[in-house]
Amino acid sequence: MVDLVSNLATGFSVALTPLNLCLAFLGCLIGTLIGVLPGIGPIATIAMLLPITFGIEPTGALIMLAGIYYGAQYGGSTTAILINIPGEATSVVTALDGYQMARQGRAGVALGIAAIGSFIAGTVATFLIAGLSAPLTGVALVFGPSEYFALMILGLIFAVVLARGSVVKAVAMILLGILLSTVGTDIETGEQRLTLDFEFLIDGLDFAVLAMGLFGIAEVLRNLDHNETRDLVQTKVGRLLPSMQEFRTSIGPILRGTGLGSILGILPGSGAVLGPFASYALEKKIAAEPARFGRGAIEAVAGPEAANNAGAQTSFIPLLTLGIPSNAVMALMIGAMAVHGIVPGPQVMTSNPMLFWGMIASMWIGNLMLLVINLPLIGIWVRLLKVPYRVLFPAILLFCSIGIYSVNSSTMDVLLIGVLGLAGYVLIKLDFDPAPLVLGFVLGDLIEENLRRALLLSRGSVASLVESPISAILLLVAALILALAVLPNIRQRRDEVFVDD
Numbered sequence: 001m002v003d004l005v006s007n008l009a010t011g012f013s014v015a016l017t018p019l020n021l022c023l024a025f026l027g028c029l030i031g032t033l034i035g036v037l038p039g040i041g042p043i044a045t046i047a048m049l050l051p052i053t054f055g056i057e058p059t060g061a062l063i064m065l066a067g068i069y070y071g072a073q074y075g076g077s078t079t080a081i082l083i084n085i086p087g088e089a090t091s092v093v094t095a096l097d098g099y100q101m102a103r104q105g106r107a108g109v110a111l112g113i114a115a116i117g118s119f120i121a122g123t124v125a126t127f128l129i130a131g132l133s134a135p136l137t138g139v140a141l142v143f144g145p146s147e148y149f150a151l152m153i154l155g156l157i158f159a160v161v162l163a164r165g166s167v168v169k170a171v172a173m174i175l176l177g178i179l180l181s182t183v184g185t186d187i188e189t190g191e192q193r194l195t196l197d198f199e200f201l202i203d204g205l206d207f208a209v210l211a212m213g214l215f216g217i218a219e220v221l222r223n224l225d226h227n228e229t230r231d232l233v234q235t236k237v238g239r240l241l242p243s244m245q246e247f248r249t250s251i252g253p254i255l256r257g258t259g260l261g262s263i264l265g266i267l268p269g270s271g272a273v274l275g276p277f278a279s280y281a282l283e284k285k286i287a288a289e290p291a292r293f294g295r296g297a298i299e300a301v302a303g304p305e306a307a308n309n310a311g312a313q314t315s316f317i318p319l320l321t322l323g324i325p326s327n328a329v330m331a332l333m334i335g336a337m338a339v340h341g342i343v344p345g346p347q348v349m350t351s352n353p354m355l356f357w358g359m360i361a362s363m364w365i366g367n368l369m370l371l372v373i374n375l376p377l378i379g380i381w382v383r384l385l386k387v388p389y390r391v392l393f394p395a396i397l398l399f400c401s402i403g404i405y406s407v408n409s410s411t412m413d414v415l416l417i418g419v420l421g422l423a424g425y426v427l428i429k430l431d432f433d434p435a436p437l438v439l440g441f442v443l444g445d446l447i448e449e450n451l452r453r454a455l456l457l458s459r460g461s462v463a464s465l466v467e468s469p470i471s472a473i474l475l476l477v478a479a480l481i482l483a484l485a486v487l488p489n490i491r492q493r494r495d496e497v498f499v500d501d
Helices: 002-015 018-036 041-053 058-083 089-103 107-142 145-162 167-181 207-223 244-266 271-286 299-314 316-322 328-339 347-351 353-374 378-384 389-408 411-429 434-457 469-490 494-500
Strands: none
Touching: 002 018, 002 107, 002 353, 018 041, 018 058, 018 353, 018 378, 041 058, 041 207, 041 328, 041 389, 058 089, 058 107, 058 299, 058 328, 058 353, 058 378, 089 107, 089 271, 089 299, 107 244, 107 299, 107 316, 107 353, 145 167, 145 434, 145 469, 167 434, 207 328, 207 389, 207 411, 207 434, 244 271, 244 299, 244 316, 271 299, 299 316, 316 328, 316 347, 316 353, 328 434, 347 353, 389 411, 411 434
């Protein structure tokens, strides 16, 4: 307990510096903005903002990117309640009763309880992360090359789980990502690999270029495929703070939603998305009047929103402690860590304690900021909902081009994000999920490095990869997870399996 308090004190001393406070606020503000504006999303935004973070100290950069992610969860509820369009997938359930409350003139109460529930859930989840992280610090001391190799393989298998659609397509994307990670000059031998004699590929593909193309540009092209319709409620927003009776009705669902979201958020794939659905189902099951659900029940907003934000926070646990992503955003966060020279995994806690605990402390500060940002500024968010996407996309493209050019002052990088954006759009149309490709690209170098080290230490013995109990268990877990992902696919896609469940 003493160590936990000491570590949190260290974290708050890092997070409360003026620069990190400003970056946390900026991340939360941008996150809320992109959550309010449907069609952009945190994945594309983080990819687009990566070049900006290159000139920022790593801790501050990751604090800002994390703020964008959980800030988007707050903003997504605003669109779900006011225009019945979830800004994020996790806000789908909020739209069911939140929009009905708005039509009844209770939009302010719905927005208020969503913000309060999210803050409570975020606070609990932040301290849960801190509590679970400390015991795992010792893991870093027993990990060698073979253990890290097995851990990276497990991370790639998780990418299969978090991908949408066919398992075969997900595996293909992972292999393509690993292949792209080998492009460039081999550090060990000095040989050029897969450069096709192009000079701009000698140093390999830049992660920011790959991420911005596959997510930023491709997302713009995908959104231009859809016709936008927004049905903004015309009634007044009304009071934002719920009455004591409404709060008493909501506190139980908030606490239950926090528990469900915290547990499910740690799971790979759809864990964080399933939290709000599980909370809604639970509240409807135990409600005295289940018929109220779907007609403006405040519990149906409070519980899922708490689960939503709790899941967003606890999804950082496998990222920060093991270097394993639980969703596509966490895969990008691993890439951001690699860009800043931080090797994801258990050693982060021991080699970068200021970064590790600073990020955890910043999550609570960010949740407090989001409470302030969302409630007083609701009038601004309502006005922004009227901005059509066709006005936004030219600005997004311009921002991407300037951002990526500023990194290396290379026109080839600008051309590459266009080519990769078109490739990402084609992949999406063919039902290939780009997220596993990015993770394969990020972990490819680490897998190769640790495999080489393990084989060198064992004088070429492949058996050394499973001689360690830890590496053997990790590889066994990876095989079991892959089997579980493949088995439902014999008859139907995993998406359909989740729906049926």
